[in-house]
Amino acid sequence: MIDIKHKYIIAFLFVLFGFCSQAQDTLQIQDLKASDCKHFGNNAVSQGDYYAATEYFAQYMKLKPDNAKIAYKLAEAYRMTRDYVNAQDWYEKAYRYSNQSNSMALYYDAMMLKMNGNCDKAKEQFAKFKKEAKGPEASQYKKQMKAEILGCDSAIVFSKKANKVSVTHLDTSINKIHVEHSPVMLDTNTLLYSSVRVNKKVYTVQSSEDTAVGAYKKFYTAKKANGKWTFSGEYEGAINKEGFNNTNAAFSADGKRLYFTRCKRNYKNKMICALYLTSKQDDGSWSEPEPLDKTINNPKYTSTQPTTSIESVKQNEVIYFVSDRPGGKGGLDIWFIIYDFKKKTYSEPKNASSKVNTTGDEMTPYYDNDTRTLFFSSNGWAGLGGLDVFKANGEMKRFTDPENIGAPINSNTDDIYYVEGKNKAEGFFVSNRKGGVAPKKSETCCDDIYAFNKLSVVKISTEGVVTDEKGNPVKDAKVSLYAKAPSGDNIFIKSVATTSRGTYDINIEPGYDYQLIVEKENYLNGTNDINAKDITSSQILKQNAIVLKEITDKPIVLSSISYPSDKSDLNEDSKKALDTTLVVFLKTNPDVIVEISSHTDNKASHSYNANLSKKRSESVIKYLEEKGIAPERLQAQGYAETKPVGDNSTEEGRAANRRTEFKIIGKLAPKEKEYSDKE
Secondary structure (H helix, E strand, O other): OOOHHHHHHHHHHHHHHOOOOOOHHHOOOOOOOHHHHHHHHHHHHHOOOHHHHHHHHHHHHHHOOOOHHHHHHHHHHHHHOOOHHHHHHHHHHHHHHOOOOOHHHHHHHHHHHHHOOOHHHHHHHHHHHHHHOOHHHHHHHHHHHHHHHHHHHOHHHHOHHHHHEEEEEOOOOOOOOOOEEEEEEEEOOEEEEEEOOOOOOOOOOOOOOOOOOOOOOEEEEEEEEOOEEEEEEEOOOOOOOOOOEEEEEEEOOOOOEEEEEEEEEOOOOOEEEEEEEEEEOOOOOEOOOEEOOOOOOOOOOOEEEEEEEEOOOOOOEEEEEEEOOOOOOOOOEEEEEEEEOOOOEEOOOEEOOOOOOOOOOEEEEEEEOOOOEEEEEEOOOOOOOOOEEEEEEEEOOEEOOOEEOOOOOOOOOOEEEEEEOOOOOEEEEEEOOOOOOOOOOOOOOOOEEEEEEEOOOOOEEEEEEEEEOOOOEOOOOEEEEEEEOOOOOEEEEEEEEOOOOOEEEEEEOOOOEEEEEEEOOOEOOEEEEEEOOOOOOOEEEEOOOEEEOEOOOOOEEOOOOOOOOOOOOOOHHHHHHHHHOHHHHHHHOOOEEEEEEEEOOOOOOHHHHHHHHHHHHHHHHHHHHHOOOOHHHEEEEEEEOOOOOOOOOOHHHHHHHOEEEEEEEEEOOHHHHOOOOOO
C-alpha cells in the first residue's frame, strides 16, 4: 500500500503536470454495481486518476451509504484533486461513519477546514486530533499540526502586506481550463510560461482499461502592451517536445544556458521529471536539449523545477531543483548541484538542509542572485493554507529562517512558482485560489498565473567610509554584507569595493539585521552592525567610519587571562574574557593564523616553566577550538621565562612576565578558505 506522503507526491505531480478535469460526463456509471464502483475507483487511484476515483467512489456511497472506508477514500480523492469543500465534507463523514475511530480523517477534516478559510473550526478539530490520535503516524502528523495551528494564529501577521501588493489574474488568452505554470520574465514586456493550451476536457474514461490521451504542456510566451499581458505564441526553439510535459525554464545568470524539465509517466505510472540543458549558440539559436547525467536525473525519482544562482566564493553556477529522492527531509525537497565552469562538471546533488526543507513538501524554488534570496513554496512551515510562498537569505545549505511573504500572494489554497522581475516591484506567481479559470465541479482544482505589483517598495541603502588608523581613505577594500540569522550564523549577501575616496554604498533588504565585514590585504578586518529589521520606510543608513588596522607581527597581551598557581586550566573569568576578545577577533578575521604563547617568571626551573607555559597556551587553543575556531589557524608556544617584559627581581616585574599573548603569523591559503556547505 502506498504511504500517505508518497501518495500525495504522486497526486500533486499529477495535478502539476497533468490536467484539471476529466470527461466523466460521458461515463455512464449509474448502472454499475457497488463492487464494480469500488474496483474501478481503486484502479483509478493506482493510476493516479483521482478525478475518476471521485466519480466511482461517490456512486458507491450512493449505493452503500455509511461505509467509512470508502467515504475516507472519496475524501482522499477529493483532496488530491484539490476540491477542498467536498474533501472536508467527506472527511467529516468518514470520521463519523467510523464511530470516531479514524483519527486521520479528523486530521484532514481540520486541514480542509483551514484551506476553506475556517481556521477557528480547524483549530478545534486539530485539538481533538491531538487528544485522540495514536501510533507513529499520528505522532508524525502531530508535529505538522503545530505548524498548521501556528499558521492559523499568525494569519493576521501574514496578512499585513495585503494592502501593499496588488494582484491581477491574467486573462483567458493566457489562463486556460487546465494548468499554467513556471512563469519567468524574459524582459520587461515578455513572459515565458508553460501550459496545456486547451479550453476543453481532454480525457474520456469509459472503463478501467482506458488510458489517458490528450495534450501535453508546452512553453509559450505572452507580451505586455498598454499594461496588459496577452498570449503571443509558442516559444521558439527545441525545448518543446511532443509526448512530454515541457516546463520549468530557468536561465543562467549570463543567459547562455537554459535549464528546464521534461516529465512523463514511467511503467509504474509515476510522473518522472528530468532536468535538461540547452545552450545558446554563436548564431543565437539554442542547441538540442540534453538531459543531465544519471547522478542528477535518477530514473527512479523526479528531478524538476530548476532555478540558478552564482555561488559566492568560487563564482560557480548553483542549480537548485526539487526531488523526492532518498536522503531528503520529507516528501518533495529542494536540492542543489554545482556546475564547475573550469572543469565543466556537475557535483552530486546535495539537500538544501533543514534550514529550508521540512517533513512536508518544498517546491518551485526561485533564486534572486542580487539579494541572495531563495523564494520557495512549502506546506511544512507555518502558512495560511496549503502551499505558501516563503523566502530565506543565503545559499546552498546556509540560510536564514524562512519567512512567510504574506497575503495577498499567499492564500488559504496553494500558492507556488513565485518569481520577481528585475525591478523587484513586479512579478508573477501561480495559484489555484477561487476566481481562476476552472470547471464548475471545483473552483480550486486548477493553477492559473497571477501578476503582482508592489505598491510600496521599501528601498534602503547603507553608506560609509573605510579609513586607515591615520584617517586616510582605503581604496579597493572589500565590503561584504552578511545577514544575521537567529542561530548566530552570518549569511553572505553581497560584496562591493570601496572607491578612491574609501566610500561604499550597498542596497539592503528590510526585515533583517546585518553585519558589514571589511577586508583589505595587509590589514585586519573591520566590522559594523546594521539594524534594518524594523525599518518600514525607504531611507539611507549612514555608517560610522570603519577603521582598518595594519597587520603587524607584534604580540598582543591578553590581559584578562589568568591561571591558578602552577596550573594550566582556564578559569571561568578567563573563558569569558576570551569570548569577548580573541574569539571575536578570530571570527571577524577568518583567514588569519595566530600563535598563542604563554610566558612565566623565572622562579622555577626552565624545564618546568617550559612545560607549564606550553600547557597553558594549549589550554587556550583547546577552548578556541571548542568555540569553532579551526585548528589549522592556531599554534601553541610556551616560551617559559625566556622573553621577559619586566624585571624578575621585583614582584611587579614577575607579574608582568606571567602573561598570555597572541600574534598574527600568517594567513590561510585560498584553497583552505573555500565555502563550507556543512549543515
